[in-house]
Amino acid sequence: MANILILGGTAWLGRTLAAQAMEAGHAVTCLARGKSGDFPKGMAAIEVDRDGDGAYAGAVSQQWDLVVELTRMPAHARAAVEALSPRARHWIFVSSCSVYADHSTPEVPEEAELLEPLESTETYTPELYGQAKSGCEWLAMATRGNAALVVRPGLIGGPGDPSGRTTYWPLRLADPRGPVLVPLDDGSAYRQHVQLIDVRDLAAFILDAGLAGRTGAVNAVGQAVPLQDALLAAREAAHANPQIVPYRLSTMVADGVSPWSGPRSLPLVLPLEADYAGFARRSDARALEWGLERRPLEETFRDIIACEEPWAGRQLGAGLSAADEGQLIDIARSKAV
Ligand SMILES: NC(=O)c1ccc[n+]([C@@H]2O[C@H](COP(=O)([O-])OP(=O)(O)OC[C@H]3O[C@@H](n4cnc5c(N)ncnc54)[C@H](OP(=O)(O)O)[C@@H]3O)[C@@H](O)[C@H]2O)c1
Incomplete structure (x- = not known):
């Protein structure tokens, strides 16, 4: 002990x-x-x-x-x-x-x-x-x-995320009301990725590495997956088949939509500039060598849905309000015509 x-x-x-x-x-x-x-x-x-x-x-x-x-x-x-x-x-x-x-x-x-x-x-x-x-x-x-x-x-996710960044998509996709606006990565200077570590896996890693007396620096990050795959994992976790309205990231700036966090934002989406091409693609080699164990992203999203209050149009710490989402869906549909 x-x-x-x-x-x-x-x-x-x-x-x-x-x-x-x-x-x-x-x-x-x-x-x-x-x-x-x-x-x-x-x-x-x-x-x-x-x-x-x-x-x-x-x-x-x-x-x-x-x-x-x-x-x-x-x-x-x-x-x-x-x-x-x-x-x-x-x-x-x-x-x-x-x-x-x-x-x-x-x-x-x-x-x-x-x-x-x-x-x-x-x-x-x-x-x-x-x-x-x-x-x-x-x-x-x-x-x-x-x-x-x-x-x-890197980005920490899972049930209880006070920032709302990692809970927004699974909760929104699990909400049965209306079509869901989902980002389509057409505007970035690189391929957008998500690298989310579950808070429970991170805690276990910190404890193990600490008790083993490890020294030096180590990135404790999730597996990097393309944004579209992360969103698919959220859909699968939601066990729902909502109508999806693709939202082109190339129009984000013109529409006054922020990446990452805050009001009127698209969580998990990074700024479009090439400066961010490595942001969600950190090296995890040392952490894996030290024994980091990571659960599948879909499991994290499933547990978020099981543990959190339903989205039900409320504003999380990150993401779109029901009103903002409705307005952006109208814009996306008008451009698709
Ligand atoms: N969320 C992410 O995606 C992310 C990504 C990378 C790294 N991190 C890091 O991961 C860690 C997250 O830690 P966390 O979730 O436990 O939350 P946190 O908000 O960073 O924890 C801060 C702790 O310090 C205490 N504290 C703050 N001011 C204090 C004061 N004046 N006197 C005494 N205690 C004080 C707070 O408790 P009281 O307020 O009760 O005093 C709280 O328990 C942080 O180190 C953060 O920087 C987070």
Whole structure:
């Protein structure tokens, strides 16, 4: 049994990781404010705001076999690793593929150039996410003399995705009401792909790699599949045969439709420029060598449909509202005539 500290644990991935670790018989402590969600039941909790002084005082009295850090704030990353590194046998920083400086080339390995690290004294804003994660990586590695593991997930998906990016298509395709607007990849400077890792597979990988004492950086990504195949997997998971209205991505900009996320967006669709040709085609070679196991995409989509509320025209964190979809269907049909 390992003694595991999760710096987080009240949000999606951290909570999944905490549950899996507890199920495997480990002792788990979560350190957070309890704002993103409740502390997971049956585990020790250190309720604290990391913006305050002495935030780690409740954790320094123990010896940790594994610390898993989920932050995006270099100031938090610095204070935590400085306070707790002497108490930690192994350290994992959950980073992101957003740390890479370039997204234009498929299959580049983990040694590719990173964004300039955001300093721990600089203010974090969501626009600086990639730089901030790069800064957090640097702090973990530098403080621990490279004896740390940096896990870089790509798009995380599955039941409970708070962003709505990976739940939109299966839920929409399972909704029996009306035709469904589905993207047709005719406008990209490259072939659009989807590379989604199920949150449960990611959590298992982080735990296994951490307990095995792995060090260095690793991309933790799903299998890259063409966008059309991912949408087909969502249709098959939905067990429905809705009327499909193809929507040409070449008209996206003119129609005021965004790729990826946010309101009036097409989730899983990337920007059309060649700069994104490698974004959903990261190298997974190292993760597979280390034993990453991934369930089929269709299974992830099936579980989303089983676990989530039906779409029923509501606005998720990403995707089209019923009104926007109806308007775009009219546009698509008028162009098809
Ligand atoms: N979603 C994706 O597709 C994707 C892709 C690549 C990488 N990632 C990375 O994957 C991880 C996802 O983690 P997650 O789902 O567990 O969600 P998260 O929102 O990134 O987790 C942040 C955790 O930090 C805690 N926290 C935030 N501010 C705090 C403060 N001032 N004091 C104490 N605790 C604080 C939050 O808890 P409280 O609010 O309760 O305090 C929460 O438990 C992140 O590292 C993210 O960057 C995500």
